[in-house]
Amino acid sequence: MSTPLSMEWSLITEGKEERVHADDNLFQIVFDGYKLFPMNEKLEVRRNIKADQIGTGIIEELILKNNTTICKYRLISLYSVN
Numbered sequence: 001m002s003t004p005l006s007m008e009w010s011l012i013t014e015g016k017e018e019r020v021h022a023d024d025n026l027f028q029i030v031f032d033g034y035k036l037f038p039m040n041e042k043l044e045v046r047r048n049i050k051a052d053q054i055g056t057g058i059i060e061e062l063i064l065k066n067n068t069t070i071c072k073y074r075l076i077s078l079y080s081v082n
Contacts (some may be wrong), residue, residue: 005034010044011057011073020072026060031069037062045075055079
């Protein structure tokens with residue numbers, strides 16, 4: 001049985017991201033399935049696939065287990081607060 005795997009070049013959050021620490025720009029999001037992202041590279045952050053870019057982030061940690069991906073990323077710039 002094959003395992004679904006996708007390579008992503010932007011973070012699509014769908015509003016499901018959670019801040020890891022209240023005083024830090026480190027966020028965590030959990031995706032269904034296995035997703036790979038470039039590590040330590042600037043990526044676009046978007047609310048959904050058709051939305052404008054809301055900021056730029058850098059992936060700091062990926063955990064792949066139980067058919068989920070736990071992604072921790074640091075938001076390094078934010079274009080809008082809305």
